[in-house]
Amino acid sequence: MRIAKNQVISISSVILLTMGFSPSPGMASDSIISDYRGSASITQGVAQTLESNLFECENGRSRIAGIGEIKDSEGQIWTVPAENHFATAPKAIDLYEECANITPQSLAKVDEASVPVAEVDSDGEEITGYIFADNYFELYINGTLVAVDTVPFTPFNSSIVKFKVKKPYTIAVKVIDWEENLGLGTEDNRGKEYHPGDGGFIASFSDGTVTGSDWQAQTFYTAPIYDLTCLTEVESKRLSETCTIEGTDHGEKAYAAHWETPSNWMAKEFNSSSWPQATLYSEDEIGVNNKKAYMNFIEKFSGAGASFIWSTNVVLDNQVLLRYQVK
Template sequence: MRTAPLFLALIVGLVGLSSPGRLLQARQGAPGRAAGGAVDRGSVSMGEATDRRAVKGVPPACPNPVMVQPDVFPVQVGTVTSEDGKKWVVPAPVTEGAVAPDVYDTCIGTGDNPGYLSQLQTVVIDKDGVEITGYIHADNYFELYVNGRYVARDSIPMTPFNTSVVRFRARYPMTYAIMGVDWETHGGVGMEYAQYNVGDAGMIAYFSDGNGTHTDWRAETFYVAPLDDPNCVRVTAAGRDSSFCSQAVRPVCAQKDPKECKALHFEIPPDWTSPKFSDARWPAAIFWRPEEVTNQPAYVNYAKLFGDAEFIWTRNLHLDNLVLARYTAKGPRR
């Protein structure tokens, strides 16, 4: 999560990996619909995670002393237990695997990385496929999958904002699947920094075949926080909508006692990246204007790389912290 309306620049750059990534943390399991086709109403938890831990392969903090801010907390994940006894990794399970090279990253230098294309290795998904280069910018973290295979993840889960690039070879129809995460420093309650502020989210991706994020993508939320009352989230067969919940920078629960803040969790379908997975019941992705998402150099200085792609998320940039987005391209888009 980020306090300013920023969008984490995720230009996915592939570091060679021809086998699926391995989860660093246990990934939530069952499909997001209860047995018999009933709508999954979600599981409610309250308070922060108590077992915060570092994410393997991810720097706990920016090594560049110029960029270190006194209110930047270490990058961590944690586990919370919901009222029904289920355990949830917050803000999201993280996959161990290839990390996308950065086009822009002030954490390791001045920001610009002019040699980013030379750092790419092609992830071969289908030997007879076409080679695609992709750029992704997200607030704050992303993982990219194509045709069910892991491609790369963001190098920086939270701050500073970066832009990434990827390259892969795959055949059409081509299913793009992106997990976007609005990171948090107070795991389990969706807030950040000492002020317990609510951050924001968003993501944009563009690929060299002309495909990119638009409102013809599908996007669904799987972790909503912070909430004073989880009943504000409308859950129907047509999807989840938290836009009716309070949009305050600091919710009432945070003003009283953050331990009283609640969250709503939904199980991630284990096959959500697969071309065979049906996202027909997921809502259409929502378009957000660039100025509503980010003003950071990581995106603004490289906006041309994103072609006609649009920033997307769900209906709520502030409370929907873990969003899965999908799109199947039948061919190049020109």
């Protein structure tokens, strides 16, 4: 089985080379799935589109946010960029969302009192959260899905949420760096057809909780990978630090690494002790200086002491799960 696949991929590499295509930067033509020894499941190439677009922008432009699925070499099917509840879950209230013409200059122009309160504990403390995600988040409090982002891909938006909960409580967030080229981890950007976009997540809460290095972040989908030997693992860290993050016009044969998400990863009692700590990123690294959805409310982001977080690779890791316990 494995040998047969190995041969198929080797033959296709040979055909590519003999037809005069040159491999992408960092793409090793002998990088084959059967030689990979890590814990991920590997897919190669573009996914089949299941949903062509989850979101239409009424005012202005947005990137197409599709959903796809792709089979790995063992026959297992993976949803890309990730399974999500965008279509069915309660949406967060927009702080800033251009497509809906919600563009306040500052928090003073936001009617915070009208934000609905999700009841996790009826006798709990009422807490307000301010969230900016590149590109999409789903927020769980003690395992209850409180709200999801209103814009899956672009334009960049920001959100306000309220919930009632008793301490200690657990925040769990699924964040997705969305992709145009489903299964390949890339988008048409910066003059390249297959440019790997980046992620980033920042939030503060009215009880003083902020995103930082004491949060945990584990990656579950990494792409594009052009040479599987660049993927490594140290303890429970899934590393792609030596993989190229350069864009290319020939990224259609990229590999992707997938790990199964535990079904109860968002539960309060889920044991995430093996997950790595979150990696911090600066505002410059995430590139928010020109994004009003962030800058107009910066007092609730970096101004509140929050930091951008993600897994160890903010470019290649596209589905990341975050957890934090508020004491």
